[in-house]
Amino acid sequence: MCAGGTARLVLSNGGDAPLELTVEPWAEIHSILPKQSCVVVTHSPAGGGSWPGTSRAHEPFEVDHRPDSVTVWANGNCFHLSDAEGNAIYALDGECPVQGRPAS
Template identity: 70%
Template sequence: MSEMFAGGTARLLVGNDGEEPLELTVEPWADIHRIPPKQTCVVVTHSPTGDGSWSGTLRGDEPFQVDHRPDSVTVWANGECFHLSDREGNAIDAADWHCPARNPAT
């Protein structure tokens, strides 16, 4: 997946080293996915501003906040959209919450 986006793009690897599926919730969309054991997915979000800055959650200018529990992880993505991929960039979820592809020259 080699799409270009204006502003900033942030990627967060979320791995499951356990023996059971790990629940991944991406907020504020309340989108729930399961990461199989010994697998990793990448949460990708794009800055809502042209200069690539982030609104932040607990701290300013942070693209992600992560909350972890024994059987689940919640990722707060501070971009205007998100999508999931594997480490090679292959889409995991076809519904990308309408992340806009933009001309790299803009």
């Protein structure tokens, strides 16, 4: 597991069209299908629970929503996506302490 903290952000698409999800600062673009949810998970290496890159140390995410897209700034040292049941959708790279290698 991770020595720091873990944060999860659930995103749901209640619309009728795919919702574009961009995860920053990695510029990773994914799609949330209609009537589906995904979870953005990030990990902080800091034992005190602070999150690098955020304007407030206690906030692991910043979110910007537009009608057809959402941008999530995951302020940990990595991120991965899972579905609502916790099944891996995508991991950025082998540096993510929980997920390991990207899902195919």
